[in-house]
Amino acid sequence: MTSTPVIDVEHLHLAYGGFTAVRDLSFQVRPGELYALLGTNGAGKTSTLETVEGHRAATSGTVRVFGRDPRERRAVRPRTGIMLQESGFAPDLTVRESVRLIGSLTERVDHVDRVLGVVDLARQAGTRVSQLSGGEKRRLDFATAVYGSPELVFLDEPTTGLDIRSRDGLWEAVDRLREDGSTVVLTTHYLEEAQQRADRIGLMHRGVLHREGTVAELTRTLPATIRFSLPDSAPEPPLRAVREGGGSVLVETSALQEDLRVLLDWARDHSVELRELQAGPTRLDDVFRSLGTE
Numbered sequence: 001m002t003s004t005p006v007i008d009v010e011h012l013h014l015a016y017g018g019f020t021a022v023r024d025l026s027f028q029v030r031p032g033e034l035y036a037l038l039g040t041n042g043a044g045k046t047s048t049l050e051t052v053e054g055h056r057a058a059t060s061g062t063v064r065v066f067g068r069d070p071r072e073r074r075a076v077r078p079r080t081g082i083m084l085q086e087s088g089f090a091p092d093l094t095v096r097e098s099v100r101l102i103g104s105l106t107e108r109v110d111h112v113d114r115v116l117g118v119v120d121l122a123r124q125a126g127t128r129v130s131q132l133s134g135g136e137k138r139r140l141d142f143a144t145a146v147y148g149s150p151e152l153v154f155l156d157e158p159t160t161g162l163d164i165r166s167r168d169g170l171w172e173a174v175d176r177l178r179e180d181g182s183t184v185v186l187t188t189h190y191l192e193e194a195q196q197r198a199d200r201i202g203l204m205h206r207g208v209l210h211r212e213g214t215v216a217e218l219t220r221t222l223p224a225t226i227r228f229s230l231p232d233s234a235p236e237p238p239l240r241a242v243r244e245g246g247g248s249v250l251v252e253t254s255a256l257q258e259d260l261r262v263l264l265d266w267a268r269d270h271s272v273e274l275r276e277l278q279a280g281p282t283r284l285d286d287v288f289r290s291l292g293t294e
């Protein structure tokens, strides 16, 4: 049985004057999923999310969130938390006042101290927003998005500018939200985060959804890779090896294990050291680089 999607976008078109930013975009996000909408710069992710969040009207097509038009604010907004790319906090308010104010607008119930604890900002509760560091402001953005554990959370490039500890803390908080059943929509340019976290990924390029699926589904469309570097004096390697410059060599293969064995046998027979040897399935980066080239 398929459950009713939390987000249902059908044939969405978005135009700015004569420029079409999003073209015939359809995707669904299911309850409890972490869906990552990724894409090249200017692909139309933010425009799409703004429409799904109810901030922008579709030029044509339909968008439903919890089965409703997202511009029906009173029906949809209390059930969603939104972390935008840029925050709009009043600089003179303290951290505690900001969370309390935005929390009260959501109509959800929570404790400000709990939320500040989640994002490790308890110590800055009395600090004015204007005095926060960039990373602290980002965590405050996240705090207001997760206030009252909403059923649906939008995270627009949530970890940009965060150090590794803050990133880990943010993802732990996302994991806890998901354990409680929240659905999460993520955009990020950190592909490894999407690769690790997303249940499904949509890849956009120039306004069009080019591919969609789990990481395994997306990466199995491209060959696996073997990378290593060789000294200039080494003989020509076997397989269809491409020298990429600086001594580094790339082999693309659909028979990873077999070709790796051939390569290792060749290296042993010729007493060649394969420096920085790496072998593995295609990474999301490679799928991303292939966007628009097919």
Ligand SMILES: Nc1ncnc2c1ncn2[C@@H]1O[C@H](COP(=O)(O)OP(=O)(O)OP(=O)(O)O)[C@@H](O)[C@H]1O
Residues within 6 Å of the ligand: 016, 019, 021, 039, 040, 041, 042, 043, 044, 045, 046, 047, 048
């Ligand atoms: N208000 C606007 N008026 C005209 N064009 C716009 C407007 N907003 C966005 N665009 C254009 O629409 C396209 C999609 O922009 P959008 O911000 O949705 O992309 P994005 O995928 O979020 O990009 P990035 O990853 O760079 O943030 C871009 O070419 C952008 O220049």
